[in-house]
Amino acid sequence: MKTLFVYTDINVRGGAQSFQFGIAMVSAMLKRAGYDTRLHYMFGQYDIEPLNAAIREYDPDIIAFSCVSPQYPYVKMVLRDMMEHRAFTILGGHHATLVPECLEENPRLNAICIGEGEYPMLEMVDAMAAGEPIDAIQNLCIRQSDGSIKRNPTRPFSDDLDALPFADWDMFDAQAIIDSDFNTALFMFSRGCPYKCTFCANHALREQQCGTYVRFRSVDSCLQEIRDVVGTYKVEALYFNDDCFTCRRSFLDEFCERYKAEFDYPFDINARPETLSDENCVQLKEAGCRRVSIGVENGDETFRAEVLGRKHSNDRIVQAFESCRKAGLKTKSFNIVGFPHETPEIFQETVKLNTRINPDSAIIGVFEPYPGTKLGDVCKEEGLINPERANELFVGRTDTILDMPQFPREQILKCFRAFAYQVYKPHSLKKALMLRVYYSRYGQVLLKIVEPFKNLLRKATMGV
Ligand code: B12
Numbered sequence: 001m002k003t004l005f006v007y008t009d010i011n012v013r014g015g016a017q018s019f020q021f022g023i024a025m026v027s028a029m030l031k032r033a034g035y036d037t038r039l040h041y042m043f044g045q046y047d048i049e050p051l052n053a054a055i056r057e058y059d060p061d062i063i064a065f066s067c068v069s070p071q072y073p074y075v076k077m078v079l080r081d082m083m084e085h086r087a088f089t090i091l092g093g094h095h096a097t098l099v100p101e102c103l104e105e106n107p108r109l110n111a112i113c114i115g116e117g118e119y120p121m122l123e124m125v126d127a128m129a130a131g132e133p134i135d136a137i138q139n140l141c142i143r144q145s146d147g148s149i150k151r152n153p154t155r156p157f158s159d160d161l162d163a164l165p166f167a168d169w170d171m172f173d174a175q176a177i178i179d180s181d182f183n184t185a186l187f188m189f190s191r192g193c194p195y196k197c198t199f200c201a202n203h204a205l206r207e208q209q210c211g212t213y214v215r216f217r218s219v220d221s222c223l224q225e226i227r228d229v230v231g232t233y234k235v236e237a238l239y240f241n242d243d244c245f246t247c248r249r250s251f252l253d254e255f256c257e258r259y260k261a262e263f264d265y266p267f268d269i270n271a272r273p274e275t276l277s278d279e280n281c282v283q284l285k286e287a288g289c290r291r292v293s294i295g296v297e298n299g300d301e302t303f304r305a306e307v308l309g310r311k312h313s314n315d316r317i318v319q320a321f322e323s324c325r326k327a328g329l330k331t332k333s334f335n336i337v338g339f340p341h342e343t344p345e346i347f348q349e350t351v352k353l354n355t356r357i358n359p360d361s362a363i364i365g366v367f368e369p370y371p372g373t374k375l376g377d378v379c380k381e382e383g384l385i386n387p388e389r390a391n392e393l394f395v396g397r398t399d400t401i402l403d404m405p406q407f408p409r410e411q412i413l414k415c416f417r418a419f420a421y422q423v424y425k426p427h428s429l430k431k432a433l434m435l436r437v438y439y440s441r442y443g444q445v446l447l448k449i450v451e452p453f454k455n456l457l458r459k460a461t462m463g464v
């Protein structure tokens with residue numbers, strides 16, 4: 001059985017190629033069982049012809065798509081435009097999991113997978129190879145021969161992540177991806193997040209299956225994957241992209257201790273403010289950690305708690321950044337503008353808090369209402385989504401699809417473009433001006449022009 005995976009990564013700002021763990025995990029599972037898989041990576045501009053050529057050449061039994069909601073419009077286009085073929089088609093990933101109705105709206109799709117896909121996909125391919133029926137496989141919603149859709153129940157979350165194979169790095173041009181991401185290799189050592197922020201997919205994903213949602217791999221397994229990757233590719237740094245790397249104390253203690261005994265590669269992580277202390281920041285620094293990315297999201301305590309579901313004080317956030325700074329760790333803050341019910345005044349609190357923190361880099365994105373999330377639902381129920389802009393392809397985190405009288409689009413965009421300048425002006429005019437250009441209307445074009453100097457620019461604006 002041959003599976004052709006399709007990863008759409010179209011019109012994503014910044015232009016770097018990326019790895020996709022969902023596909024890489026499902027593919028690894030199939031390869032371990034002896035099945036053949038390939039990847040068709042649709043990167044940059046939408047173009048159906050290379051996919052058609054891949055279908056003609058590989059003649060797959062299964063075409064397997066995976067996408068997040070902002071990429072779903074492209075998957076729809078692919079399903080509409082691709083050539084006639086004999087393959088069974090299936091879509092998995094965040095969008096299929098949170099918006100299963102997508103099966104109904106795409107007649108050329110045969111099935112979708114809800115939630116974690118390694119075992120459902122393997123069972124499906126095994127059944128197909130044996131000529132057995134696939135219509136009772138848990139997690140799958142399947143279009144029946146009479147056109148009706150059968151939705152099967154989901155199984156519990158995989159409770160033993162170590163039982164899964166390592167991600168299939170080989171199917172990607174992993175070296176090109178590492179090179180284009182500042183020579184950094186991306187890893188995921190855990191699944192799930194203990195928090196339930198209303199704008200993020202996590203609270204919705206945890207509802208889709210039963211069992212334990214937050215799971216970590218053993219440190220043995222993490223270190224072995226690092227060994228494999230750094231032994232195969234030219235790598236200068238590592239990014240452990242787990243939602244919250246510092247959430248589990250026992251994992252952190254053992255990982256830091258054993259990592260520093262074996263590796264010298266600097267690494268970056270993501271962390272929640274309330275999981276950072278003077279003590280674990282020193283521990284991270286000693287292990288080789290270079291930078292910690294922390295979600296600030298919004299600077300107004302009441303708004304952050306009530307609308308975003310993030311119940312910690314500004315002082316606690318400041319303290320987390322201070323702990324990093326004292327330990328010698330670089331910091332990055334993640335922020336969002338244009339939430340439902342936000343006002344320009346509330347947003348100014350985000351600017352103020354970031355100015356107070358003075359992180360090495362302050363990143364901002366425009367709020368995107370992901371369907372199936374609490375805030376996505378609020379936008380839908382309150383009629384805040386502009387239907388025309390919602391149909392534009394991949395607005396991304398640089399524009400809003402909301403129409404809110406108290407915070408009009410033009411004002412959201414103004415706040416977005418001026419944010420980094422406002423944050424850094426009191427600290428460094430040079431840095432503030434460079435970031436003003438980066439976030440301007442011309443930022444994307446300029447990024448392409450300065451591509452050869454991107455390492456120098458990153459150092460100047462972000463400190464690493
Ligand atoms: C790592 C990561 C990235 C990486 C890697 C990209 C990628 N697509 O994996 C980078 C940094 C490149 C990235 C980019 C983006 N990301 Co991102 N990312 C994540 C993150 C932190 C982890 C995802 C992950 O790897 N999980 C581990 C893997 C193993 O799990 P998984 O992806 O869910 O896959 C499992 C199942 O979904 C299923 N499955 C997946 N695909 C398939 C296919 C088939 C056929 C089957 C059967 C099953 C199946 O089986 C898999 C294994 O169990 C999540 C947050 C999160 N915790 O989910 C956000 C997240 C996925 N990202 C998100 C977004 C929006 C983006 C961007 C659009 C951001 C932007 N505006 O530029 C881009 C899109 C890039 C793209 N073309 O897909 C959103 C998606 C929201 C949504 N509801 O759709 C998330 C959920 C964060 C959030 N804010 O909530 N991202």
Ligand code: SF4
Binds near residue numbers: 201
């Ligand atoms: S802490 Fe981060 S990853 Fe976890 S639910 Fe909140 S936004 Fe999502």
